[in-house]
Amino acid sequence: MNLQRFRENAWNGLWKQNPGLVQILGLCPILAISTSMVNAVSLGLATVLVMAVVNFTIASLRNFIPFEIRIPVFVLIIAALVTMVDLAFNAWLHDLYLVLGIFIPLITTNCIVLARVEAYAAKNDPLSSTVDGLMMGFGLVWVLAVLGGLRELIGSGTLLSGIDMIVPGLSAIQLFGEDYPGFLLAILPPGAFFALGVLIAAFNWINQRAGEHRHARTDDAAEAPAAG
Amino acid sequence: MSARYSAARSSLRTAVIMLVFTLVFTAAMAFIHQLTRPAIEASELQEKMRLINEVLPPGSYDNALLDDSVALGPTPALGLARGGTVYRARLGGEAAALVLEAEAPDGYAGRIQLVLAVAADGRIGGVRVTAHKETPGLGDYIDPRKDRNKERPWIGQFNGAGFDGIARADWKVKRDGGVFDAPTGATISARAVTHATARALAWTLAHRDALFAAAAGDTLDAPKEPTP
Numbered sequence: 001m002n003l004q005r006f007r008e009n010a011w012n013g014l015w016k017q018n019p020g021l022v023q024i025l026g027l028c029p030i031l032a033i034s035t036s037m038v039n040a041v042s043l044g045l046a047t048v049l050v051m052a053v054v055n056f057t058i059a060s061l062r063n064f065i066p067f068e069i070r071i072p073v074f075v076l077i078i079a080a081l082v083t084m085v086d087l088a089f090n091a092w093l094h095d096l097y098l099v100l101g102i103f104i105p106l107i108t109t110n111c112i113v114l115a116r117v118e119a120y121a122a123k124n125d126p127l128s129s130t131v132d133g134l135m136m137g138f139g140l141v142w143v144l145a146v147l148g149g150l151r152e153l154i155g156s157g158t159l160l161s162g163i164d165m166i167v168p169g170l171s172a173i174q175l176f177g178e179d180y181p182g183f184l185l186a187i188l189p190p191g192a193f194f195a196l197g198v199l200i201a202a203f204n205w206i207n208q209r210a211g212e213h214r215h216a217r218t219d220d221a222a223e224a225p226a227a228g
Numbered sequence: 229m230s231a232r233y234s235a236a237r238s239s240l241r242t243a244v245i246m247l248v249f250t251l252v253f254t255a256a257m258a259f260i261h262q263l264t265r266p267a268i269e270a271s272e273l274q275e276k277m278r279l280i281n282e283v284l285p286p287g288s289y290d291n292a293l294l295d296d297s298v299a300l301g302p303t304p305a306l307g308l309a310r311g312g313t314v315y316r317a318r319l320g321g322e323a324a325a326l327v328l329e330a331e332a333p334d335g336y337a338g339r340i341q342l343v344l345a346v347a348a349d350g351r352i353g354g355v356r357v358t359a360h361k362e363t364p365g366l367g368d369y370i371d372p373r374k375d376r377n378k379e380r381p382w383i384g385q386f387n388g389a390g391f392d393g394i395a396r397a398d399w400k401v402k403r404d405g406g407v408f409d410a411p412t413g414a415t416i417s418a419r420a421v422t423h424a425t426a427r428a429l430a431w432t433l434a435h436r437d438a439l440f441a442a443a444a445g446d447t448l449d450a451p452k453e454p455t456p
Contacts, residue, residue: 035365065249066242073249080253084260091264094271156365161376172376184413187365 005128013135019112020143020196021203026112030144031192033103035155038162040148041141043103048137050085050107051116054078055133058117059126074117082108112136143199150195155186280315280327283345283354289317289324298439299447300328305431307331307339307424314439314448323348323440326432329358332424336416337361340370342424344386346432351390355383355425360417367417382418385409386425391433399426 019025026047034040058065058077065073086104089097107113116136121129153159157180161172174180185191273294280293296316302309312329325347332340340360345353357371368374372381385408400406401418410418432439435448442448 033364035363039364064245066245069242069246072246076249076253080257083257087260087264087268090271091267152365162374182413187363
């Protein structure tokens, strides 16, 4: 795998094919868990880990999986790996498990894992597939962080509440003061849809502007010789 | 004829491959399970002790609490459809407190599992939520680790409460005319925990003597209701 390939994978995962904003995959956990920034990022990090492990395993085994039964085999492998990651975390990284543990089984409901396996890992070498899994996962992490932060800020006026469970000693930031009444809708599931909608709109707007810029630049370049 | 033959062959082949994958990954899961079991069991025990220490001060008893238990059959008064365990705390051989499990069937999102300690004077040592599915960031304040009020978590209201101080009929949230606080907008979780705690306390007081009299390791099947 070369640098070019790595940059392509990173760009796709983090921006161009972002699982949360473009592929719109894995909505179930995204909308359910993004009530606070810490929860959302925790789920995101658990997803990164699982996607990297799953993509690596399936890319390594891809030549042994018959095309006709690939989906049941993928599902089997994903379920088995998630179970093993869950057990391993519980046994050897218990402190981290207490924070991330409840999110790991949730990942099985996330179709982004199966989607990346089918779209990428089944056709590519293990190393690129692992990078793809990592990058798609990190793409989800930042979307979840923004979504969780937005909902938490509007819903309860804080940021990073619950951080003390991950880094003892830190505490949540009260942005709107103690007497912020809270805005329940942002915390409830409909708020997740609104927030995601706003985020997708902003994402498309940025892409559109970037596109216009590029057009403008290529127009300049095209006109330059004519002018000269 | 040969087409049918090859179709049969190919389905047999995929079936065998599917079977091999299933066997391999089941074996891998079983292996990891065996490998992680001692560590997981140890941390579960530790977690149990930590929880008991939260509802019952470690200095208030001197027996090996986890070994001095009575099993309960299905007990509807505690919400335990499949039974549970009662741990008996003794100080110098005298009855000190009972630690028992209870379940609230009417949480906002399903059942809420509780552990509570009832001291010999009929007061609650403490209540803790062990499992619940309440909305994150909204109804999960019933778990003090998720409660935003760290100095005076919501569940602390039950510490030291008993029927001598609060009449049985007042064990309700304030909104229902009782004495217990509940955050606005998430009363259902508070109501469920309050009612389940009151029921569990009443049941414990009625069966305290029978529970302490039973031999360790015994099963109390549907303990007899006290004669009125």
